[in-house]
Amino acid sequence: MGRENIDNWHVKKCAKACDGCEEKFQHNQELFSYLFFDEGEYTRQDFCEQCSKKEHPALSTWKTVFIIPPPVEEVVKKENVESLLRKLMAKEDEEDLSAIFILTVMLERKKILVERDTQKTEDLRKLRIYEHKKTGESFMIIDPELKLDELEQVQERVVLLLGGKPRKAAPEALLELEIEK
Ligand SMILES: [Zn+2]
Structure with missing residues (x-):
């Protein structure tokens, strides 16, 4: 498979200051995140309320709260x-x-990621945009639109990667997984 679409899926960090007026965001400040698609690349910009009132040719936009993120390693260790x-x-x-x-x-x-939007990529795949509740990062994830028979195989692989045993003792969350038709 080609790597030409690799730029579609990424983790984008929240800016530390407004991309308009460059004012630093304060802890718990409301801000507006914009996702742009420009020259084949996704970029994220974050604006304070004032600057969000100007027109931006964004693909997606959502309101969020700025949090001073804990170091990524700390979040990861637990998870x-x-x-x-x-x-x-x-x-x-x-x-x-x-x-x-x-x-x-x-x-x-687990309510660690929240879905903010879905978009189509240039090659018409479904791109889901999530926000990380603890760090404010956006995760851009391509939905592989798995069929039921593919799902079982992928689940087994994930269980193995997580250090579990296939076909038994699968994490509850995996067993509950449903696929959107
Ligand atoms: Zn601003």
């Missing part, structure tokens, strides 16, 4: 599913897309 997700995303391997998606759904169920 097996999350550390695996970050590891797979950093590898940038198309082969991992399905596992990445399953891990994302698990974190969404």
Whole structure:
């Protein structure tokens, strides 16, 4: 599989200051996140309320709260599913897309990630945009639109990657997973 779409899925950090007036964000300040698609690349900008009133040609926008994020390592240490997700995303391997998606759904169920929007990529794949509740990062995840028979295989792989045993003792979250038709 090609790597030409690799830029589609990424973790984008929240800016520390407004991309308009450059005023530093305060802890718990309301801000507005914008996702742009420009020259084949996704970029994220964050604006204070005042600057968000200007017109921006954004693809997606959502309101959020700025939090001074804890160091990523601290968040990751506690979270097996999350550390695996970050590891797979950093590898940038198309082969991992399905596992990445399953891990994302698990974190969404744990309310660690919140879905903010869905978009189509240039090659018409479904791109889901999540926000990390503790760090404010945006996670851009390609939905592999798994079929039921593929799902079982991917789930088994994820269980193995998480250090579990296949076919038994699968984490509850995996067994509950449903696929949108
Ligand atoms: Zn501003």
